[in-house]
Amino acid sequence: MRRCVLLLRKLRGCQPMDVSSMLGYAFAALVSVSLAVLIEWSVRSEEGRVPEAPARQLSLHELSLYHGGAGSRGLYLAILGQVFDVHKGYKHYGPGGAYHFMAGKDASLAFITGDFSENGLTEDVSSLSPLQVVALYDWLAFYHKEYKTVGTVTGRFYDESGKPTKALLQVRASLAEGQRIKAQSEAEKAHYPACNSEWSAARGGRVWCSTKSGGVIREWAGVPRKRFSPGSSGVRCVCVEDPFSAEDPSLQDSVQESLHAARGPRAPTGGVTAMPHLGGGKETEIRLQKRSFLDFNSRKCPRGKIICCFTHLH
Known part of the structure; x- marks a missing residue:
């Protein structure tokens, strides 16, 4: 403020100013700053919100590095190609946990079959019936509710640009059929x-x-x-x-x-x-x-x- 007063005195021939003049100039400066902030906010609003960082796309190898063990980068798992950070469930998914075998991989099929062997821990769900696909999507909804979404895995369900593959579209078609069958069954049970x-x-x-x-x-x-x-x-x-x-x-x-x-x-x-x-x-x-x-x-x-x-x- 002192520098502003000295500058203003210099501009006015170094004439002393009374208190009311000083307050007037201070108020004008405050209004100018406020207007500048409002203008910047308006411009940003017109342009839309500042976009968040895009969802990550991981390869199967990258996903395998998030197994939760020694030297791990974190604790992730994938279901139907969607990756979730399950670190808050470390006691379940970390080493020694009941579901540790699902960490660092997409083991979608095992969610339904309960086959936790090496062959059973696979993302290939082409053998599932429409109603089983409905049950698998119930698991997917659970992870969306309980854990943070990280991104997608490039491979069976998503391509390198993050778009659904033919395999995922087939799963979605099976889901629609399963939902139709389920609705029909529920109507029959009501009757x-x-x-x-x-x-x-x-x-x-x-x-x-x-x-x-x-x-x-x-x-x-x-x-x-x-x-x-x-x-x-x-x-x-x-x-x-x-x-x-x-x-x-x-x-x-x-x-x-x-x-x-x-x-x-x-x-x-x-x-x-x-x-x-x-x-x-x-x-x-x-x-x-x-x-x-x-x-x-x-x-x-x-x-x-x-x-x-x-x-x-x-």
Whole structure:
């Protein structure tokens, strides 16, 4: 300030200034500096934010140097070509940790298969089904949530410019298919909720329906039926709201067949078949002695509760 005053005195012929003049010049200087800052900020705002450093692109060799052991540069792992710094999880991924074998590499396949051998620790996921790819992307989402993203690995999933490769595009297509299948399955489970079940060596097993069975809360309990999924040889016990409903022809036909058979026939692939009813009102249960492919039988019990008992198919 003293230098500014001396300079101003010199410019004014070294005439002394009163206090009000000095304050006036000081205020003018402050305004000038403020305007300069505002102008610079405005220019930077128009140009946009100063870009952050671009994501790193590592080769497989570079990634291997981040294994967390002696002489390591850090602790990284990759999944589907995306690299994460997992140092905060050192006790898990560092030497001696349960997942140390995944450090310094892309072992995407092992996240699903659980094969931690040398051959299993690979980024090649072409053998995975669409639903398994969905599960793999769940792991990817977990790492995005819990750890810092470093960049990508040049190779199977990303090229040298960081763009997705054909292999990654195929994985994404499989993901879309898996999400479609999963949504369809969830809709089916809401329409045909799973039965409750219990089994013990002493008492055998049984299945039954309730208003909360299958994790689907509803107003109706339903009756147990066998459900065969199209394209699959598997069968599951489901709860059907109205077994005599004409809305499902395969269900209606199966129910009619069960009324005239001591044991229900195997249903064709796709559709619902009724579990044959036990005759009479006498309280009888057929216990399960061995775990094998089962036929289900249902009956009305006291207070309207539906119970399915297991019998063997011979």
